[in-house]
Amino acid sequence: MAPTSKAWAVVAGVGPGTGATVARKFSLQYPVALLARNPDNYEPFVKEINNAGGKAIGISTDVSDANSIKNAFQKIESEFGSHGCAAAIFNASGRFFRKSVLELSEEEFTAGYDVSCKGAFLFSQAALPHLLKVAGDSSTQHPPTLIYTGATASVKSNALMSSFSTGKYAMRALSQSVAREFAPKGVHVAHAIIDGVIDIPRTKEWLKDQPPEAKISAEGIADAYWNLHIQPKTAFTNEVDIRPMLEKW
Amino acid sequence: MAPTSKAWAVVAGVGPGTGATVARKFSLQYPVALLARNPDNYEPFVKEINNAGGKAIGISTDVSDANSIKNAFQKIESEFGSHGCAAAIFNASGRFFRKSVLELSEEEFTAGYDVSCKGAFLFSQAALPHLLKVAGDSSTQHPPTLIYTGATASVKSNALMSSFSTGKYAMRALSQSVAREFAPKGVHVAHAIIDGVIDIPRTKEWLKDQPPEAKISAEGIADAYWNLHIQPKTAFTNEVDIRPMLEKW
Amino acid sequence: MAPTSKAWAVVAGVGPGTGATVARKFSLQYPVALLARNPDNYEPFVKEINNAGGKAIGISTDVSDANSIKNAFQKIESEFGSHGCAAAIFNASGRFFRKSVLELSEEEFTAGYDVSCKGAFLFSQAALPHLLKVAGDSSTQHPPTLIYTGATASVKSNALMSSFSTGKYAMRALSQSVAREFAPKGVHVAHAIIDGVIDIPRTKEWLKDQPPEAKISAEGIADAYWNLHIQPKTAFTNEVDIRPMLEKW
Amino acid sequence: MAPTSKAWAVVAGVGPGTGATVARKFSLQYPVALLARNPDNYEPFVKEINNAGGKAIGISTDVSDANSIKNAFQKIESEFGSHGCAAAIFNASGRFFRKSVLELSEEEFTAGYDVSCKGAFLFSQAALPHLLKVAGDSSTQHPPTLIYTGATASVKSNALMSSFSTGKYAMRALSQSVAREFAPKGVHVAHAIIDGVIDIPRTKEWLKDQPPEAKISAEGIADAYWNLHIQPKTAFTNEVDIRPMLEKW
Numbered sequence: 001m002a003p004t005s006k007a008w009a010v011v012a013g014v015g016p017g018t019g020a021t022v023a024r025k026f027s028l029q030y031p032v033a034l035l036a037r038n039p040d041n042y043e044p045f046v047k048e049i050n051n052a053g054g055k056a057i058g059i060s061t062d063v064s065d066a067n068s069i070k071n072a073f074q075k076i077e078s079e080f081g082s083h084g085c086a087a088a089i090f091n092a093s094g095r096f097f098r099k100s101v102l103e104l105s106e107e108e109f110t111a112g113y114d115v116s117c118k119g120a121f122l123f124s125q126a127a128l129p130h131l132l133k134v135a136g137d138s139s140t141q142h143p144p145t146l147i148y149t150g151a152t153a154s155v156k157s158n159a160l161m162s163s164f165s166t167g168k169y170a171m172r173a174l175s176q177s178v179a180r181e182f183a184p185k186g187v188h189v190a191h192a193i194i195d196g197v198i199d200i201p202r203t204k205e206w207l208k209d210q211p212p213e214a215k216i217s218a219e220g221i222a223d224a225y226w227n228l229h230i231q232p233k234t235a236f237t238n239e240v241d242i243r244p245m246l247e248k249w
Numbered sequence: 250m251a252p253t254s255k256a257w258a259v260v261a262g263v264g265p266g267t268g269a270t271v272a273r274k275f276s277l278q279y280p281v282a283l284l285a286r287n288p289d290n291y292e293p294f295v296k297e298i299n300n301a302g303g304k305a306i307g308i309s310t311d312v313s314d315a316n317s318i319k320n321a322f323q324k325i326e327s328e329f330g331s332h333g334c335a336a337a338i339f340n341a342s343g344r345f346f347r348k349s350v351l352e353l354s355e356e357e358f359t360a361g362y363d364v365s366c367k368g369a370f371l372f373s374q375a376a377l378p379h380l381l382k383v384a385g386d387s388s389t390q391h392p393p394t395l396i397y398t399g400a401t402a403s404v405k406s407n408a409l410m411s412s413f414s415t416g417k418y419a420m421r422a423l424s425q426s427v428a429r430e431f432a433p434k435g436v437h438v439a440h441a442i443i444d445g446v447i448d449i450p451r452t453k454e455w456l457k458d459q460p461p462e463a464k465i466s467a468e469g470i471a472d473a474y475w476n477l478h479i480q481p482k483t484a485f486t487n488e489v490d491i492r493p494m495l496e497k498w
Numbered sequence: 499m500a501p502t503s504k505a506w507a508v509v510a511g512v513g514p515g516t517g518a519t520v521a522r523k524f525s526l527q528y529p530v531a532l533l534a535r536n537p538d539n540y541e542p543f544v545k546e547i548n549n550a551g552g553k554a555i556g557i558s559t560d561v562s563d564a565n566s567i568k569n570a571f572q573k574i575e576s577e578f579g580s581h582g583c584a585a586a587i588f589n590a591s592g593r594f595f596r597k598s599v600l601e602l603s604e605e606e607f608t609a610g611y612d613v614s615c616k617g618a619f620l621f622s623q624a625a626l627p628h629l630l631k632v633a634g635d636s637s638t639q640h641p642p643t644l645i646y647t648g649a650t651a652s653v654k655s656n657a658l659m660s661s662f663s664t665g666k667y668a669m670r671a672l673s674q675s676v677a678r679e680f681a682p683k684g685v686h687v688a689h690a691i692i693d694g695v696i697d698i699p700r701t702k703e704w705l706k707d708q709p710p711e712a713k714i715s716a717e718g719i720a721d722a723y724w725n726l727h728i729q730p731k732t733a734f735t736n737e738v739d740i741r742p743m744l745e746k747w
Numbered sequence: 748m749a750p751t752s753k754a755w756a757v758v759a760g761v762g763p764g765t766g767a768t769v770a771r772k773f774s775l776q777y778p779v780a781l782l783a784r785n786p787d788n789y790e791p792f793v794k795e796i797n798n799a800g801g802k803a804i805g806i807s808t809d810v811s812d813a814n815s816i817k818n819a820f821q822k823i824e825s826e827f828g829s830h831g832c833a834a835a836i837f838n839a840s841g842r843f844f845r846k847s848v849l850e851l852s853e854e855e856f857t858a859g860y861d862v863s864c865k866g867a868f869l870f871s872q873a874a875l876p877h878l879l880k881v882a883g884d885s886s887t888q889h890p891p892t893l894i895y896t897g898a899t900a901s902v903k904s905n906a907l908m909s910s911f912s913t914g915k916y917a918m919r920a921l922s923q924s925v926a927r928e929f930a931p932k933g934v935h936v937a938h939a940i941i942d943g944v945i946d947i948p949r950t951k952e953w954l955k956d957q958p959p960e961a962k963i964s965a966e967g968i969a970d971a972y973w974n975l976h977i978q979p980k981t982a983f984t985n986e987v988d989i990r991p992m993l994e995k996w
Contacts, residue, residue, distance in 0.1 A: 066853050101871055101925055106813050109868050113860055117913055121856050124848055143494070153920075162924035166864055166917040173900075173916035177909035178848055183494050199483065213482045220484020227476040233462040233494040234448065235469020240489050245392070245432050245482040315604050350622055350676055355564050358619050362611055366664055370607050373599055402671075411675035415615055415668040422651075422667035426660035427599055641992070681992050697981065711980045718982020725974040731960040731992040732946065733967020738987050743890070743930050743980040 003030050003055050005141070006083040007134050010035065010076060012063050012123050013092030017200035018149060020045040021218035022089055025226050027054035030086050033076045035061040055080075063092045063119035073126045084133030086140065087229050090120045090171075091149040097163045104163055112167030120148055120171045124178055128187070135186030143236075145188040145229040148175045149221075152195045179238050188236050190228045194221065195243040214246040252279050252304050254390070255332035256383050259284065259325060261312050261372050262341030266449035267398060269294040270467035271338055274475050276303035279335050282325045284310040304329075312341045312368035322375045333382030335389065336478050339369045339420075340398040346412045353412055361416030369397055369420045373427055377436070384435030392485075394437040394478040397424045398470075401444045428487050437485050439477045443470065444492040463495040501528050501553050503639070504581040505632050508533065508574060510561050510621050511590030515698035516647060518543040519716035520587055523724050525552035528584050531574045533559040553578075561590045561617035571624045582631030584638065585727050588618050588669075589647040595661045602661055610665030618646055618669045622676055626685070633684030641734075643686040643727040646673045647719075650693045677736050686734050688726045692719065693741040712744040750777050750802050752888070753830040754881050757782065757823060759810050759870050760839030764947035765896060767792040768965035769836055772973050774801035777833050780823045782808040802827075810839045810866035820873045831880030833887065834976050837867045837918075838896040844910045851910055859914030867895055867918045871925055875934070882933030890983075892935040892976040895922045896968075899942045926985050935983050937975045941968065942990040961993040 009030040011023045020042075023034050027049045034042035034056060042058035049056035057079050062068040094115035097108045127146060134144035154172045157165035172191055179189035197203050199215035207214045224242055231237060243249060258279040260272045269291075272281050276298045283291035283305060291307035298305035306328050311317040343364035346357045376395060383393035403421045406414035421440055428438035446452050448464035456463045473491055480486060492498060507528040509521045518540075521530050525547045532540035532554060540556035547554035555577050560566040592613035595606045625644060632642035652670045655663035670689055677687035695701050697713035705712045722740055729735060741747060756777040758770045767789075770779050774796045781789035781803060789805035796803035804826050809815040841862035844855045874893060881891035901919045904912035919938055926936035944950050946962035954961045971989055978984060990996060 101868070101921075101928060102875055104868075104872075106865070106869065110865055113864065113917060117860070117917070118853070118857055121848070121851075121909070121913075122853070125851075128849055157920040157923035157927075159924055159928035162868070162921050165920040165924055166868075169920035170860060170864070170913040170917040173904040173912040174848075174909050176904035177906055177912055180498070180904075181848060181906035183496075186494065188494075215483065217481060217483035220481050224476075224480065224484060224486065227473075231473065232466060232469050234464060234466035235473060235491050236494055237473065237489045237491055238498075240486045242484050242486055245435065245437075245485055247432075249429070249487075350619070350672075350679060351626055353619075353623075355616070355620065359616055362615070362668060366611065366668070367604070367608055370599070370602075370660070370664075371604065374602075377600055406671040406674035406678075408675055408679035411619070411672050414671040414675055415619075418671035419611060419615070419664040419668040422655040422663040423599075423660050425655035426657055426663055429655075430599060430657035678996070681994075684992065686992075713981065715979060715981035718979050722974075722978065722982060722984065725971075729971065730964060730967050732962065732964035733971060733989050734992055735971065735987045735989055736996075738984045740982050740984055743933065743935075743983055745930075747927070747985075 002053050003027065005030050005086060006081065007086035007140060008033060008076060008080040008083065009087040009089070010085060010127065011089045011091060012061065012119075013090065013149070014045065015041045017198055017202070018194075018218050018221050019091045021222040022091065022225055023056065024049060025222040026087055027056055031055040031080045033072070033080070034058045035063070035072055037062055063123055064114040066122050069122045069126050073130070082133075084137060085127055085130035085144060086134055086142065087145045087147070088123070088127035088131060089147045089149070089225060090123050092116070092119050093151075094164065094167045098160050099163070100160060101162055109163045112163040113170055116167030117170035117174060120174055124174065128182065131187045132185060142230050143186055143188045143233050145190065146178065147225050147228060148191045150191050150193045152193065154191070154193050176238070183236060186233065188228070188231060190237055191239050192221070192224065193239065193241040195241055195249055196247040210246065213244050216242060216244050251302050252276060254279050254335060255330065256335035256389055257282065257325060257329040257332065258336040258338070259334060259376065260338045260340060261310065262339065262398070263294065264290045266447055266451070267467050267470050268340045270471040271340065271474055272305065273298060274471035275336055276305055280304040280329045282321070282329070283307045284312070284321055286311055312372055313363040315371050318371045318375050322379070331382075333386060334376055334379035334393060335383050335391065336394045336396070337372070337376035337380060338396045338398070338474060339372050341365070341368050342400075343413065343416045347409050348412070349409060350411055358412045361412045362419055365416030366419035366423060369423055373423065377431065380436045381434060391479050392435055392437045392482050394439065395427065396474050396477060397440045399440050399442045401442065403440070403442050425487070432485060435482065437477070437480060439486055440488050441470070441473065442488065442490040444490055444498055445496040459495065462493050465491060465493050500551050501525065503528050503584060504579065505584035505638055506531065506574060506578040506581065507585040507587070508583060508625065509587045509589060510559065510617075511588065511647070512543065513539045515696055515700070516692075516716050516719050517589045519720040520589065520723055521554065522547060523720035524585055525554055529553040529578045531570070531578070532556045533561070533570055535560055561621055562612040564620050567620045567624050571628070580631075582635060583625055583628035583642060584632050584640065585643045585645070586621070586625035586629060587645045587647070587723060588621050590614070590617050592662065592665050596658050597661070598658060599660055607661045610661045611668055614665030615668035615672060618672055622672065626680065629685045630683060640728050641684055641686045641731050643688065644676065645723050645726060646689045648689050648691045650691065652689070652691050674736070681734060684731065686726070686729060688735055689737045690719070690722065691737065691739040693739055693747055694745040708744065711742050714740060714742050749800050750774060752777050752833060753828065754833035754887055755780065755823060755827040755830065756834040756836070757832060757874065758836045758838060759808065759866075760837065760896070761792065762788045764945055764949070765965050765968050766838045768969040769838065769972055770803065771796060772969035773834055774803055778802040778827045780819070780827070781805045782810070782819055784809055810870055811861040813869050816869045816873050820877070829880075831884060832874055832877035832891060833881050833889065834892045834894070835870070835874035835878060836894045836896070836972060837870050839863070839866050840898075841911065841914050845907050846910070847907060848909055856910045859910045860917055863914030864917035864921060867921055871921065875929065878934045879932060889977050890933055890935045890980050892937065893925065894972050894975060895938045897938050897940045899940065901938070901940050923985070930983060933980065935975070935978060937984055938986050939968070939971065940986065940988040942988055942996055943994040957993065960991050963989060963991050
């Protein structure tokens, strides 16, 4: 099915999980750019979307690097045109070090922030002018949307988790500041607290003794993001939590 | 359009605003019962839904009265059959007294709790056995859903607002306890923080100097509730906020 | 040691735990009134404080009953004079029913609210005029203080806990509304989240295999309340959490 | 008055405001080290404390630099001995850029995090071994305490404030993770939300038309920190808010 809109969507942090599934969902309406450091992480999905009649490109991008992000958006515009961005999804996460505060190196500690927050900032800064273009275009169907993927650690900071949670708390702060600045300009900004294990190849062996409802489906996340995207200007949701039916919280 | 499901939906707290619009939305798939104290509040919408090919009944109900609630659910079952409840939406609010703590009578103070929390409890207790019936029925399409309509005052308690906010905070506590108890049994429980002025006949003169995006559309809320309802067991949202694009928060 | 101030303190919800210990602490500076339903709960502490050179009275009071509360404050004024209230501590809790939402009777469900929130409202309404008197008296040493004792369930509502948590969430809402209304008038209002098992006779057998640091000392709470009381108008704390060193949170 | 303890205290982020006042307060019991980038910021207070009979040193330190922090703690130990740290207060804040997300440079955006969070991490990592030494020493009077100074922006992220709030949210995450890891080892970790304008030379002209109770007194903060420090192991407070009586919140 060919995308019905000229404005494009972009997903940063694509791998065989949430990112790919979100890209697939948004590709039903938009040309979509898939960003990941490693081409192996987006290539199969770019192919799959194009084979299905969609329009997708993959761009090797380091979201914590300003130039890399800048180049990615130039590439998107040169491929998809300057019709503006209908949806930008930041789904990247920093590396994860389950370690005592006493044992973390400075590099390990800041790794979470560098991607989750600085990356989200660089991505937002690059995406917002394109989102504002769509906001000002009365012919578009849905308000342009900027979504950040958070985690349990966005609102709870456990022992040994500081390198991860500091980045996620900071990303949530960024999302709220961006929402308050750009909602009045017509951009819908939302933060999702993904609370649980996502059911992806990497977590196949986790929670094996439990029924499927113990894990979050990537499709469920993608549908939730799409439903955020189609909200009208009169009813923006700025934060959702998403967890499987069997999650303790 | 005739409802496609035998399981029914129920909306408590119907008036010419959110309640009616939510009922209209859910009537596209379910027979729907509209509950309000005053028949004037539901009669036009019952008629409208039935005229449109849907199936609706109205029941005069005082949600703060256990017997009244009990009678309402017996009436629903006798009209719609014992196919169970697919969606129960608690949308009632206690009366509102903008007064100093020193000037509130005991009756005024408890009025908020009596409807917003005790009413929500009585409604939940009556609805849950019917929701559990649908949860155990593998032929139904969406997990049965119980949604509570909250407000800004569910998470912020301002001066002079105690009679309202105490009821709303308490209702949020109820929703979280019910969610944690019944999600593992397959019932999707969600709480919505409606943050802003809803665009209904009663608020027509409010914010008149502002564009339409300063108010929340009841349709936006109804769509958000429907999108909660269709979430799968692997991706339940337990809390959403909803505000118009121009709301300060 | 005789109290050094004419303004008095009042503690509602006295038993052999937090209430008695808080009363003892405040009796070092103020004549203090101890309120409880059952005289057995305050008599030993009234005696103890008076024997130690303090000045204490006990009043049998049902905090969920407006007349009972009214009578209590009239009794206090007739005994201690109309010098105003320096500190009012609401420490009462509703009865506790660990039950499914489906099994709670209406009376059981509302029992938490009736004491924790309606009681707190009636107590606040009765105490505030006396607190305002002290606020307007430049000769007093510390800003008059109104403290509410909350619990883990004030901010987290677990399964089977709805009768308790709804009352505690509502009390927290009350405390915030009262704080915002009366702080500008010079009354210091604070809410304490007591997160853990308090070390009192009733909990002697609990956590027996753990070191003493697994429980909260009532003295620790009393000291924290006193330290709230002596904060100046330029540095009010409106919420504290208190937990023992070994508590998981 | 000479300090009565051998264990020492350290305050990072000293200037003519909270930092200096906190240092003065803790110098009544402990030898105290004052850390700031610019010696002008600590020299007058080091002199003042030593003149008053206390024991103070100042160390020029860049808290966002691991080596600078490391050198500071070596200097402290060589001056005050290896008796351990009784209290470590992190009071530094990153630079502040009130700017749109679209106008912040990468350096400006990360400046908040670099000090508020990375600095807090480096400081915690350096201080914790010394705090643990005191935790294991049964002769010390109060549990060793690590306090982080937060702000309104630690829990609310407004438009144009992202460079500041992202650092403060992240610091709060750090404080909670450190608290959960080290409380069971006897270290008291607390985070303070300073909500309002602090009354210091730099803010002299602010809120000039308002009474003194519109600003927070640095003494009020210092007293609150001391009261956190003297809490026993059975009653730790992990978060306090502090605001002046006239603050809107």
